[in-house]
């Protein structure tokens with residue numbers, strides 16, 4: 277091994293990252309060559325210096341700082357949005373609720389004629405004409421609903437009839453019974 | 457409906473035991489991470505930023521971290537990549553094209569590197585001076601060499617571990633460490649030839 281080759285391997289030799297054979301060759305070269313020995317001495321001193329460097333002290337508490345930052349991030353992401361969503365939904369719900377109470381367009385009381393007196397007591401501001409026309413339309417609606425209900429009942433009965441029929445095992449055409 | 461939506465949002469947040477595990481791992485290695493970041497950047501502000509950023513990145517990707525593998529090496533890798541991506545852009549000095557040659561202004565700086573501290577307590581002055589000088593010399597190395605040398609000599613990793621962290625071949629690690637140390641040898645010449653630091 278010449279000096280150039282040895283010097284290119286000195287760092288790896290210093291770090292004990294060479295094969296035993298390479299190590300043996302370099303050791304014997306260093307024993308006989310003052311130049312390479314000097315080079316090795318300097319490199320090992322550099323390694324020693326770097327290894328003895330004082331670990332710097334961070335000016336902030338890294339872990340605590342990181343944790344508070346991270347918690348802040350977590351909080352501002354899904355949670356705040358969930359809260360905002362909930363708040364918005366609650367507002368919309370409240371708005372709808374109050375608007376229904378203040379402007380009762382589809383007041384169920386008006387559907388039935390029997391509630392007429394009660395209705396009149398609470399809604400004096402309506403003219404009799406309005407009331408009558410609304411009531412008549414409501415009565416129509418009521419009748420329509422009754423009709424629809426009756427129809428669906430009939431359908432249900434039909435369904436029930438068909439469903440309650442015993443399930444006959446129908447043969448699949450083309451396939452002999454014995455093979456199944 | 458509202459409740460289920462809120463719940464699904466909460467589910468995306470990390471579970472407490474993952475958090476706890478992450479904290480535990482970070483507390484074990486935080487000083488070493490910071491030391492690495494400091495040797496790479498050369499100042500506290502950048503080192504703190506770099507460490508914080510790397511930890512945040514690691515935390516976000518912690519679900520991808522395989523239990524049983526080395527947590528510290530994984531974070532060192534994140535620190536190194538962040539450093540290469542971001543901090544090299546902030547470098548004042550342009551990248552030295554010829555890696556084996558010292559920057560041209562080096563010779564003019566040499567006398568400043570060996571100030572006369574004869575009137576100060578010798579040991580402390582030398583230690584402090586040497587620490588400062590070594591850090592300055594480290595900062596003159598190309599980032600890849602600096603990282604390899606620091607991981608080897610400061611952090612004490614093997615070449616294989618370093619190749620793992622820097623995501624390069626063993627041959628590259630060997631060459632980076634060798635060239636890095638050779639450059640340091642030039643920069644620190646006065647300290648190595650007995651002109652200073654003989655007491656070390």
Ligand SMILES: [Zn+2]
Pocket residue numbers: 278279280282305309310311312313
């Ligand atoms: Zn030789």
